Amino acid sequence: MVCVYRGRADDPAADRAATAALLDRTAETGIPGVRVWQPHRQVAFGRRDSHAAGYEAARTAAEKRGYHPRERRVGGRAVAYTGRTLAIAHTVPIDDIRRGMCDRYGEASRLLVGVLSELGADVTRGEPEDAYCPGSHSISGVDGGESSGKLAGVAQRVQSGAALVAACLTVAEADVAALQSVLDPVYRALDVPFDPATVGSVATAGGPDDPAVVRQAVEDTLVDGRERTIRTVGDD
Numbered sequence: 001m002v003c004v005y006r007g008r009a010d011d012p013a014a015d016r017a018a019t020a021a022l023l024d025r026t027a028e029t030g031i032p033g034v035r036v037w038q039p040h041r042q043v044a045f046g047r048r049d050s051h052a053a054g055y056e057a058a059r060t061a062a063e064k065r066g067y068h069p070r071e072r073r074v075g076g077r078a079v080a081y082t083g084r085t086l087a088i089a090h091t092v093p094i095d096d097i098r099r100g101m102c103d104r105y106g107e108a109s110r111l112l113v114g115v116l117s118e119l120g121a122d123v124t125r126g127e128p129e130d131a132y133c134p135g136s137h138s139i140s141g142v143d144g145g146e147s148s149g150k151l152a153g154v155a156q157r158v159q160s161g162a163a164l165v166a167a168c169l170t171v172a173e174a175d176v177a178a179l180q181s182v183l184d185p186v187y188r189a190l191d192v193p194f195d196p197a198t199v200g201s202v203a204t205a206g207g208p209d210d211p212a213v214v215r216q217a218v219e220d221t222l223v224d225g226r227e228r229t230i231r232t233v234g235d236d
Contacts, residue, residue, distance in 0.1 A: 002226045004219065005035040005089075007233040012040045012068055018233045019089050019164070026091040027161030033091035034222045036215045037233070041083040043182060044072040046133070049190055058189035065182045073157055077133040078186050079168050082178045084211050088112075088167040090222050097158045105137045108154045108165045112139055115221040116151075119214065121207030123151070130195035132183050141205030149176070149200015169218070171211040173203040 005022050009015040022033040043062040049055055050071050058078070059069040067080060081087065090108065094100060109125050116123045116139070126147040127138035137154040140147035152169045170179065180196035187194035203209040 001031055002223045002228045003031050003033045004223065004228045004230045005033065005233050006037065006230060008037050008039060009234050012042055012070060015039060015233070016070075022089060023091045023159065023162050023164045026093055027159060030093040030161075032093065033089070034219055034228075035087075035089040035233075036219045036222070037087055038084055038211060038215075039081045039087045040068060041066060041081060042068040042070055043078055043080045043186060044070055045078045046072060046076045048076065049078050052190045052192075054189040054191055058186045061185040061189050062182060065185075067182050076135055076155070077192060078183065078190070079133045079153065080179050080182050080186075081168065082175045084172055084175055085179075086169040086171055086211055086215055086218070088169060088218060088222075090165045092163050092165070093161060094158065094163050097160065097163075100163070101156060101158070104156060104163060104165050105154060108156075108167065109137055109139065111221055112152055112154070112167065112169070112218070115217050116202060116205070116207055116214075119202070119207045119217055121151075121202050121205040123205050123207075127153075128195070128198045130193045131198040132179075132187070132194055141200045148198075149204055150198055151200040151202055151205060169214070170199070170201040171203060171207075171214045172209050173201055176201050176204060 026033050062069045122142045127150045131150040139152040140150045154167045
């Protein structure tokens with residue numbers, strides 16, 4: 001059985017609380033959880049960002065462009081969600097917080113590359129130089145055999161009894177320009193290298209332009225044929 005959360009809460013704080021509740025539920029029951037949704041328009045800053053000299057200027061740059069600034073507990077540098085960008089949360093039971101992290105990263109990357117490839121996107125693990133939120137667990141489109149625009153990044157955090165494997169996934173081609181326009185001034189304020197040309201999407205990699213299609217495909221892949229119990233976030 002898998003517990004599936006769908007939809008989003010009325011505001012960013014309540015939306016984050018829903019994902020935290022899914023993680024706690026997995027820790028308490030041992031039942032895996034899946035949530036694939038479109039978060040509110042926001043820029044999520046990492047802990048390193050929050051200690052940067054230009055952090056307040058970066059928050060202001062995000063706000064001026066209509067993005068709610070917040071700090072996140074997983075991942076590295078700043079990522080942005082346009083309101084159409086997908087977020088992925090997969091919660092799994094664990095026995096030891098010190099074990100399995102690399103395996104979970106590898107499995108998440110493998111599953112994402114697999115489902116996006118099945119949808120027609122030409123993707124690979126890795127990222128171009130000076131991509132947003134640089135890290136070892138990224139997925140990019142392929143151009144001439146080399147990674148081009150980054151379209152997904154994977155992060156992870158653990159607590160007693162459960163791990164959260166999270167990802168952001170840019171689907172629509174229109175979101176590429178939207179992300180470039182907010183991440184460029186944000187990264188300049190943080191004084192972190194960023195090349196706007198490194199932003200990609202599922203659509204620019206040859207896959208669907210519709211986030212709803214990709215959302216369902218990713219959910220189905222993570223559920224993997226198991227019985228699912230569905231809760232709509234915001235119904236309570």
